[in-house]
Amino acid sequence: MNKFIATFSQTYLSKVRAKSFMISTLIIVLVIFLGANFDKIINLFDSSEEITTLQVESDEAFHAQFEAVMDSLETEIDVAQSDGEIGTAEALLRVDGTDPLAVTLEADQEIPGDQMTDIEMALGQVQRMMMIQSLNLTQAEAERLNASPDITYDIAAQSGEEGEASGSAADSEDMPEANLLNTIVFYITVIVMFFIVINYASQIGTEVAMEKTSRVIEMIVSSVAPVTHLLAKISAMISVSLTQLVIFIIAILIAIQLFDFREIISDFGLEANDQTPIMITYSVIFLILGLILYLSVAAMLGSFISRMEDLQQALLPVTMLSLIGFYIAIFNIWSTSDNMLVRISSYFPPFTPFVMPLRAIHEDTGQIPLLIGVAILVVSIILAVLLAASIYRNSVLSTSNGIFKNLKRIRKE
Structure with a gap:
């Protein structure tokens, strides 16, 4: 246990003290704080100042209508x-004519x-109201004038079965719209996971491969068991990635406490719903499990090479699988929860960390599929660690060139 802790501490401290770690972390933290002040930054480049009073030069009827519409906005x-x-x-709004409306x-x-935009919308509504009045339309006729057309789809499918296409059109209309806040949480989860996986997978692979190619491993295994050494390396790299992730979360929480997000939230219409806590919880779980997997x-693949x-x-394989999972999740964000590709790929371990948060957005997914996804990842992580330890133990002192030669040799052993 002491040897595990020593290897873990040495790897962890060397990584968090590295300039690349500090610089990349600092850049992301600065981006978080800049994003928190996005509206203020825009205002710095906007020379215009908001007007507080709009004077209207018109008759009493137009003024009353325009004021009522502006209040409704x-x-x-x-x-x-x-x-x-x-x-x-x-500002001054002068009415030059009413038929047609010119200001x-x-x-x-x-x-x-x-x-x-608000002023133009109000003028448009007032013009429609004046048009209705000039035509002497009744209230029912005015409502019919503004009503949307009733369209019934009756399109024959290529298979020859009538109503199949209209059914699909109806399904697309009934598809529930994803909550914007949940969608943003999903995007952040998969993007952060993808970049951390690509970054730290390369680092841990390089760490393991460099020890083998420099023959340093011969001195290490003389005092530390190969499996203990590998597990300490994996644990240290996972801890480094989680440390960086925790720093980002702390920066977000600090930004929330220091800056007022109410204007940004109101501008973008971000509102939480009942699914938001579930979405955030499972996003964090799948993010952590995905990184570990x-x-x-x-680490296992890095132990193959000499x-x-x-x-x-x-x-x-790590790059390709993570890229495929990332694209499946991103390009199916607006699909329904029963999308066949999403359902199947969510149970395939390399894709589960990316796709399961997408299914968590929809309320009709339920807890059982999400818990099955967690169980799949836990079992996959255990198998991956055991397989990595076995391969590392058998190939740690190998001098064979090429991955496939090492695979043949390990299989024979």
Whole structure:
């Protein structure tokens, strides 16, 4: 146990003290804090200042309609009758004609884009109301004028069965829309997992392969059992990756405490629902288990080679499998929970960490598939660690060149 701790500590401290670890961590933390102040950064490059009062030069009827519409849009602009002068943080809306509606908007400063959008939307609604009044339409006729068409799909499928295509169209219309906050959590999970896997899988593979190619391993195994040494290396690299992940989480929590996110949340419409806690919990679980699985496999593949030139070839399965899982998850984000590709790939261990968080977004997935995914990853990790230990023990002192030669030799043994 003392030898395990010594190897673990040496590997862990050497990695967290490395300049590459510190620089990459610092960059991501800065990106987190910049993202937390995204609205303030945009305002630095926006020379326009919000207007507080919009004076309207028109008759009483137009002013009343326009003010009512602006109030319904819940803008922070006060609508007032024109007094002939434009003060600071004010604008003047002059009505030049009503059939058709023509207006002139005057201001001493540039008006922000969101306020311009509100004013234009309000003018559009007022114009429709004036058109309805000029045509002397009843309330029922006005509602019919604004009603959407009732479309029934009756498209023959290629197989010749009627109604099949219309059924699929109806299914697409009934497909539940994923919560935006849950979708963002999912994107963050799979992107962070992909980049950490690629980064640390390469590091642990290089660490194991470098010891073998430099023959340092001959001195190490004389005092430490090969399996103990490998497990200490894997545990240390997993701890380094989790340390970096914890630093990112702490930075996010600090940013939440220091900066006001209410404006950003309101602008993007981010709201949690009943599925959000479940989504976050399983995302963290699959993120951790996915890192452990891929790093264990990378250590196993690194133990195959005897030359550094073969390292990229040995780690190619890790890169390809993680890339495929990443793309399956990303490109099926708007699909239904019963998508056949998503369901099958979620039970395939290399893809489970990427795809299962996608299934956790949908409320109809249930707890059983998610728990099965956790069990699959736990069993896969145990098998990967045992297999890596066995291969490492049999190939640690091998000088055979090439991965396939080592595989043949290990199989014979």
